[in-house]
Amino acid sequence: MEYIDHCKKCNKKGVPKTTGFNSGLYCATCNEWLVVTTCFPDIVADDTEYTLQIAFSALPDVKQLKLLSKKLNLNFLQLKQKADKNEHVIYQGKANELMDIIKIIRQLKGLGVEYTINPYFPYEHLSR
Ligand SMILES: [Zn+2]
Secondary structure, eight states, rough: OOOOBBBTOOOOOOEEETTTEEEEEEEETTTTEEEEOOHHHHHHHOOOOOEEEEEEEEEEOHHHHHHHHHHHTHHHHHHHHHHHHTOOOEEEOOHHHHHHHHHHHHHTTTEEEEEEEEETTTGGGGGO
């Protein structure tokens, strides 16, 4: 494959960009992808069982907790109790299941919700 790092139209250097499941080099001047790869199949093919640990240092609002409980397949009251007591919530799942949850938690970050994933989760940057 030809290695492209400059835009053919404006000759500016491409910048790395990731959006959704696409990752590659992007020309900000022309608003065009120079090189794009889709990362989605990696996630689907990944059979690793990841453990997501969610820690609450404060209680997010009810609406956000409800959204999170739905994604975690956890009863809302159970989740609220855990959050109230600052207990960790553990979720085990495949990479594509975790992606949805991480997206929500990212929105809650800074609102008293933090998370860790084991083993190393290579798709985290895709959830931005
Ligand atoms: Zn360009």
